[in-house]
Amino acid sequence: MIDLKAARLLDQNDPLKTFKNRFTHQENEIYLDGNSLGKLPKSVLSKLEDTLQNQWGKQLIRSWNENWLELPLRLSKKYETLLNASDGEIVFGESTSVRLYQILFALIESRNYPNQLITDSLNFPTDLYVLQGLAKHFSKLSIQSIQYGQEILADIEQLKEIIQTKPGIICLSLVTYKSAYCYPMKALNEWAAQNKSIIVWDLSHAVGAIPIDFKKTKTKIALGCTYKYMNGGPGSPAFLFVQKELHNLLQNPIQGWFGHLKPFDFDPQYKAAQGLERFNNGTPSILSMQAVEAGVDLILEAGIKNLRAKSVALSEMLIDEITKELETLGFELESPKNSIRRGSHIAIAHPHAWQICQALIQGDTLAPKIIPDFRPPHFIRIGITPLYTSYEDLWWLVNQLRMIVTSKAYLNFDEAKSQVT
Ligand SMILES: Cc1ncc(COP(=O)(O)O)c(C=O)c1O
CATH class of the missing domain: 3.90.1150.10 (Aspartate Aminotransferase, domain 1)
Structure with missing residues (x-):
C-alpha cells in the first residue's frame, strides 16, 4: 500500500x-460522497450575502432589471462554454425530473420519432419513473427498459440492436449512478441518428466530472442537475440543452409566462418565445442560481x-x-x-x-x-x-x-x- x-x-x-x-x-x-451533493464553495457565502442584504433587502423589485433577469442567461452562457454548445442552446431552471418530463413530452408530441421510449436498468430511478408516467399519458406510446446480463455495465451491442429494431426516443444517463459506467456518447448519438432515433442524455453524474463536447459528440438533447460535481447547492436548478435545429420543432407543454415571447406585455394569449427560451416556465429561483454560478466559475477556472x-x-x-x-x-x-x-x-x-x-x-x-x-x-x-x-x-x-x-x-x-x- x-x-x-x-x-x-x-x-x-x-x-x-x-x-x-x-x-x-x-x-x-x-x-467522499459519491456524488449526491457537492461541497459549499466559499464564494457562495459572499454572493448570497450580497443578494440577500443588498439586492433583495434594499433594491427589492428593482433587482430584477439590475441583476436577476440576466442571471439565468449568464449561467447558460457559462454552461455553454463548459459543454461546447452554441449560444442559446442551454436554459436553466426546474429539477432534472421536471425538465426530463417536459422535453420527452415535447419530443413525443413533435411526432418526429417513432412512438417508442427506450431506457435501461442502469438509469436513475427518477428517469424511469418519468418514462413510466409518460407511457400512462400517451396511450399509443410503448416503453422498453433494457436489462443487461450484468448489474453495472451496459451491453452496447444489445442496446444498438434494440435501437435498430425498435427505433424511438432513448433516455440514458451518460455516467450511471451506481457504477459510474460511461457510455460511448458520440457512437451512440450517431447510431441513433442513423436509425430514426434520438438520445436524451441525463448528465447529472457526468457534468463537471468528465469533459463533454456537445458539438463533437453530435448531441441533440441533454440535461442534468447542478448540485453534484458542479457544486450548485441542495436542490439547485437543472440545465437543459437542445441543439438549435430542434428548437422550433418542440413546444413546451408548460406554457408559463417566462416562456412567452414577451412576458412583460402581459398578453392574455400565449405566444411561444423564439428558440429554447420557450422552455422557460415560471420565475427563476434566483437564490439557488447565485450558488450555481459560484460552482461553475470554479470548474471553468480549474x-x-x-x-x-x-x-x-x-x-x-x-x-x-x-x-x-x-x-x-x-x-x-x-x-x-x-x-x-x-x-x-x-x-x-x-x-x-x-x-x-x-x-x-x-x-x-x-x-x-x-x-x-x-x-x-x-x-x-x-x-x-x-x-x-x-x-x-x-x-x-x-x-x-x-x-x-x-x-x-x-x-x-x-x-x-x-x-x-
Ligand atoms: C442521474 C440522475 N438523474 C436525475 C437525478 C434527480 O434529479 P432532480 O432531483 O434534479 O430531479 C439524479 C439525482 O441524484 C440523478 O443521479
Missing part, C-alpha cells in the same frame, strides 16, 4: 491543490481537462489499492477499470456495505470521519471531486476500510438503513 508520506507528496505536487481551500471543510472529516486528469490519477490509485489491499477482505470493484468508460466515482461492493459506511462516517479516535454514500443492495460509492479530493483522503479511506473489516468494527452498527444515504 502507498504510505501516507507518499500520498502527501502527491498532494504537494498537485497543480490543482489550491482549489481545496476555496471550499468550506469540517475539521477531521473527509467528504479547467475541466485538468480536473479530469486529476480524477483519473486519483481513481487509478484507488483502484490499485482496492485490488491489492481490499479484495481479500471481501470488497469487489464495481466500476469499470478502463477510465474511458468511467465517470468520477468508484463503487465497491461488500456484503456489509451499509454497516461499513456507518463505521466510516463515525470515524474513531485515530482517524477522521469519512463520508461516502451507500446504494442498495450493497454498494459503497466513493466520489472523487478533483477540486477538493486529495491523495491523502483516499489513503485514509483505504486504511479505514481495512481497519473496519479486519477489526469487525462494523458489527457495532445496525443493519437497518436510514432514509438519506
Whole structure:
C-alpha cells in the first residue's frame, strides 16, 4: 500500500491543490460522497450575502432589471462554454425530473420519432419513473427498459440492436449512478441518428466530472442537475440543452409566462418565445442560481481537462489499492477499470456495505470521519471531486476500510438503513 508520506507528496505536487481551500471543510472529516451533493464553495457565502442584504433587502423589485433577469442567461452562457454548445442552446431552471418530463413530452408530441421510449436498468430511478408516467399519458406510446446480463455495465451491442429494431426516443444517463459506467456518447448519438432515433442524455453524474463536447459528440438533447460535481447547492436548478435545429420543432407543454415571447406585455394569449427560451416556465429561483454560478466559475477556472486528469490519477490509485489491499477482505470493484468508460466515482461492493459506511462516517479516535454514500443492495460509492479530493483522503479511506473489516468494527452498527444515504 502507498504510505501516507507518499500520498502527501502527491498532494504537494498537485497543480490543482489550491482549489481545496476555496471550499468550506469540517475539521477531521473527509467528504467522499459519491456524488449526491457537492461541497459549499466559499464564494457562495459572499454572493448570497450580497443578494440577500443588498439586492433583495434594499433594491427589492428593482433587482430584477439590475441583476436577476440576466442571471439565468449568464449561467447558460457559462454552461455553454463548459459543454461546447452554441449560444442559446442551454436554459436553466426546474429539477432534472421536471425538465426530463417536459422535453420527452415535447419530443413525443413533435411526432418526429417513432412512438417508442427506450431506457435501461442502469438509469436513475427518477428517469424511469418519468418514462413510466409518460407511457400512462400517451396511450399509443410503448416503453422498453433494457436489462443487461450484468448489474453495472451496459451491453452496447444489445442496446444498438434494440435501437435498430425498435427505433424511438432513448433516455440514458451518460455516467450511471451506481457504477459510474460511461457510455460511448458520440457512437451512440450517431447510431441513433442513423436509425430514426434520438438520445436524451441525463448528465447529472457526468457534468463537471468528465469533459463533454456537445458539438463533437453530435448531441441533440441533454440535461442534468447542478448540485453534484458542479457544486450548485441542495436542490439547485437543472440545465437543459437542445441543439438549435430542434428548437422550433418542440413546444413546451408548460406554457408559463417566462416562456412567452414577451412576458412583460402581459398578453392574455400565449405566444411561444423564439428558440429554447420557450422552455422557460415560471420565475427563476434566483437564490439557488447565485450558488450555481459560484460552482461553475470554479470548474471553468480549474479547467475541466485538468480536473479530469486529476480524477483519473486519483481513481487509478484507488483502484490499485482496492485490488491489492481490499479484495481479500471481501470488497469487489464495481466500476469499470478502463477510465474511458468511467465517470468520477468508484463503487465497491461488500456484503456489509451499509454497516461499513456507518463505521466510516463515525470515524474513531485515530482517524477522521469519512463520508461516502451507500446504494442498495450493497454498494459503497466513493466520489472523487478533483477540486477538493486529495491523495491523502483516499489513503485514509483505504486504511479505514481495512481497519473496519479486519477489526469487525462494523458489527457495532445496525443493519437497518436510514432514509438519506
Ligand atoms: C442521474 C440522475 N438523474 C436525475 C437525478 C434527480 O434529479 P432532480 O432531483 O434534479 O430531479 C439524479 C439525482 O441524484 C440523478 O443521479
